[in-house]
Amino acid sequence: MPPSTFRSASFGCETTDVIRRCVRVVYSEGGSNTIPGVPNEARRGPPEKKVAHTMLRPFRRPLAVSGVLALLGMLLGASKPATSPRSSVLANSWRGFQPGVATREDVVGRLGPAPIETRRSDDLRYPSEGRPGLNDRLYFRDGRLALVTSASVDARYPDRAAIVERLGEPEHVVRFVTQEYLDYSEHGLRFICDKAGRTIGTIHFEPRRRRVPADYPNARIDLRRAAGSVAPADPPAEFRVGAAQVSISPQRLDDLTASGAAARLHVAQDLKARAAIFKNAQTTIVFLGLDVFGLGPWDVAAIREELSKRGYRNVILAMSHTHANVDTIGFYGYYPARYAGVIRERAVSAVLKAAENLRPIRELRLGSVEMPLAGGRVVDLVRNARDPGLLDPTVSIVQAIGRDGRPVLNLIHLACHPEVIRLEETRGLSPDYVGTLCEEVSRRLGGQTVFLNGALGGMVTPDTRFRTQQAAERMGRRLAEFVVQAARRAEPSGSYRLWRLRRTVVYPITGETVRAFLQDPPRPVDLYQGRFKTEMNAVWVGDAQFITVPGELLPDIGLEIVSHMKGRLRIIVGLANDELGYLVPSFDFRVGHYEERTGPGAAGGEITRSVGLQLAPLVPAE
Structure with missing residues (x-):
């Protein structure tokens, strides 16, 4: 089952809730510890949150992780996403929070109230990690994390080469003069890289169908041109x-x-x-x-x-x-x-x-x-x-x-x-x-x-x-x-x-x-x-x-x-x-x-x- 189908599939309410609760348990109780580049303190849920996670309390942590994956496999049947369930879940997370799964309460409970003031409860902004003066913007829909536009340094995706090695070639590319846009909609990710290839922005959302068909003429747009100079001219007298x-x-x-x-x-x-x-x-x-x-x-x-x-x-x-x-x-x-x-x-x-x-x-x-x-x-x-x-x-x-x-x-x-x-x-x-x-x-x-x-x-x-x-x-x-x-x-x-x-x-x-x-x-x-x-x-x-x-x-x-x-x-x-x-x-x-x-x-x-x-x-x- 491709990510876009997973996103729009009509699971029953109880099944959907089970999946979300299982995934949240893995994140807060240790499953997210395998995410490269996310500090340990950002991966752990606060102690008081663990009291609410009763579903897998009788099990040891390794068994809990494998049990969640097995349950996901049973619920999704034989259809296979573009990536493995584990990598699909983790690839587009932001500081351990999964779009479509994490709630506003999850985010505020772990990170505290957003220190950058806005007038909307569904718009939170936190200072970017490793990028002073910038901020990461979080959008919530129906109480759940829908989108993150992040300027934070993410060790999983430090540059274009690492992005391509992990995710393959992008679905859509726009090469501006000094930066580049890379679209991985099927993974729930987009990136901005500077001219040297360093990642300066990451966009996190739920996986969806690719926007631009692979063989469409503008799947690759290049706005760069060879450097050159033109001799200045004097304007005509009548200009x-x-x-x-x-x-x-x-x-x-x-x-x-x-x-x-x-x-x-x-x-x-x-x-x-x-x-x-x-x-x-x-x-x-x-x-x-x-x-x-x-x-x-x-x-x-x-x-x-x-x-x-x-x-x-x-x-x-x-x-x-x-x-x-x-x-x-x-x-x-x-x-x-x-x-x-x-x-x-x-x-x-x-x-x-x-x-x-x-x-x-x-x-x-x-x-x-x-x-x-x-x-x-x-x-x-x-x-x-x-x-x-x-x-x-x-x-x-x-x-x-x-x-x-x-x-x-x-x-x-x-x-x-x-x-x-x-x-x-x-x-x-x-x-x-x-x-x-x-x-x-x-x-x-x-x-x-x-x-x-x-x-x-x-x-x-x-x-x-x-x-x-x-x-x-x-x-x-x-x-x-x-x-x-x-x-x-x-x-x-x-x-x-x-x-x-x-x-x-x-x-x-x-x-x-x-x-x-x-x-x-x-x-x-x-x-x-x-x-x-x-x-x-x-x-x-x-x-x-x-x-x-x-x-x-x-x-x-x-x-x-x-x-x-x-x-x-x-x-x-x-x-x-x-x-x-x-x-x-x-x-x-x-x-x-x-x-x-x-x-x-x-x-x-x-x-x-x-x-x-x-x-x-x-x-x-x-």
């Missing part, structure tokens, strides 16, 4: 850059929601429209970043049509997706029409203001840095709640330096939902971490900062401990440090080309909630026989290459597309010119799950992947 921002915070709060609860809202931090314009003799490219949850296709079209009348036809409208602004799509039932009109008007004015600021520049500079995925997440900053460990840790910057040597523009990019803040609790409208991130980057580097989000789908989200405005501001300041590092490492562009290719994309809408919304939207949409037409774009600014997607792309697809892109800086822009929800890879489509319902449907991810892979290798002529 200009302009940037600006305007407030899009609502002046009235009484009509933002249907319930009238908006009367209790306030603006905790100013919401912005931020615009960047790149212009040469032939082409003008506009990036327009908005602090909005999203916009409906009718509002996106209205903004772009107004800008087109004024000569700006190559517009990438990128929504930050802050969850601390109201639903300006009307997806959840109420469309704040007046406020949407304010956003449209001010978005256009941000671009026009940026046009007034157009000026010649001395150079474009391109830089990036990877945030460390210690513990399978960027500790206290970013994690993937759906597929732990799998996210793009890259922070990028395209910086325009004026002729006076000062930055004119910082066009910055990373991938994470802006959802630190729980708006229903704080009642404070906010750009979430994006606002402070942009402010801090501008304060430290100078110039106007414009934010673009990335492949944040399924579910790349903050790893913060609290859901407040203050927590969002702290996250913004910490992320700004990575942007500053990227700017310090930036190198001059070897090109000043401006190029955009638009590709029409048609999605069959089968996702339940998106289909219901588009069938009865606040404003008319072009939905023909259940199909919705939108677009993806390939954009080049100097040596920086962008591919835009009309929704929340899962990292699997984004990383595969990036691996085929040719630019020195490679950027996926999410929620660009449309917001169709989650774009899920076909191999990981889970019928009935939240992301699957809240997106175009089963074909959405594969369509996006196909078009993205067509756009990725395109390099415009100079």
Whole structure:
């Protein structure tokens, strides 16, 4: 019986309880002493816990261990898991605690109350062993340990070689520039190794079916490229850059929601429209970043049509997706029409203001840095709640330096939902971490900062401990440090080309909630026989290459597309010119799950992947 079958098998309640109790007895009374690398004091249960373990009290310890294994064998029958029962039980344990078996009471009883404060009883954080300043995060479901994202040193898995020797070749690999993701879902484990092969993060969970089929094209993704340098070039005399921002915070709060609860809202931090314009003799490219949850296709079209009348036809409208602004799509039932009109008007004015600021520049500079995925997440900053460990840790910057040597523009990019803040609790409208991130980057580097989000789908989200405005501001300041590092490492562009290719994309809408919304939207949409037409774009600014997607792309697809892109800086822009929800890879489509319902449907991810892979290798002529 493969681990995935074991996980979903429907044993009777008494049988399941017997298995769990037997395994807990082995752990607390000595069976876990064979786990390499776990200190003895962490393996032993406290004396008072042993009183409760009456099931095997008459037996000696060796007999108890063998009896448990025999009982497991009888219960499971002749089916065989991928590993032996003992190694399967022990391989994915964390400090002797087995996901799916250990309870919250087991963990707290042995380790004591978690010393790192959180506001949730199902989220415990303990300091990482051997990694000062980091923490291990434990998630509980129905009182049992479901997941651990650990930065602790684990002597069983010190490096990539030891991992492969013990578990075999990984099921799925992503080689980032400075680190590597290894997926062993059938063993209930994932790892992050640094460039030298040392393990810096381990993810523990119940064994499950492998996510990526062995022969699937993205089972091995390699983002590393041979080192090289490009000779810097001087910008043409006609090359200009302009940037600006305007407030899009609502002046009235009484009509933002249907319930009238908006009367209790306030603006905790100013919401912005931020615009960047790149212009040469032939082409003008506009990036327009908005602090909005999203916009409906009718509002996106209205903004772009107004800008087109004024000569700006190559517009990438990128929504930050802050969850601390109201639903300006009307997806959840109420469309704040007046406020949407304010956003449209001010978005256009941000671009026009940026046009007034157009000026010649001395150079474009391109830089990036990877945030460390210690513990399978960027500790206290970013994690993937759906597929732990799998996210793009890259922070990028395209910086325009004026002729006076000062930055004119910082066009910055990373991938994470802006959802630190729980708006229903704080009642404070906010750009979430994006606002402070942009402010801090501008304060430290100078110039106007414009934010673009990335492949944040399924579910790349903050790893913060609290859901407040203050927590969002702290996250913004910490992320700004990575942007500053990227700017310090930036190198001059070897090109000043401006190029955009638009590709029409048609999605069959089968996702339940998106289909219901588009069938009865606040404003008319072009939905023909259940199909919705939108677009993806390939954009080049100097040596920086962008591919835009009309929704929340899962990292699997984004990383595969990036691996085929040719630019020195490679950027996926999410929620660009449309917001169709989650774009899920076909191999990981889970019928009935939240992301699957809240997106175009089963074909959405594969369509996006196909078009993205067509756009990725395109390099415009100079």
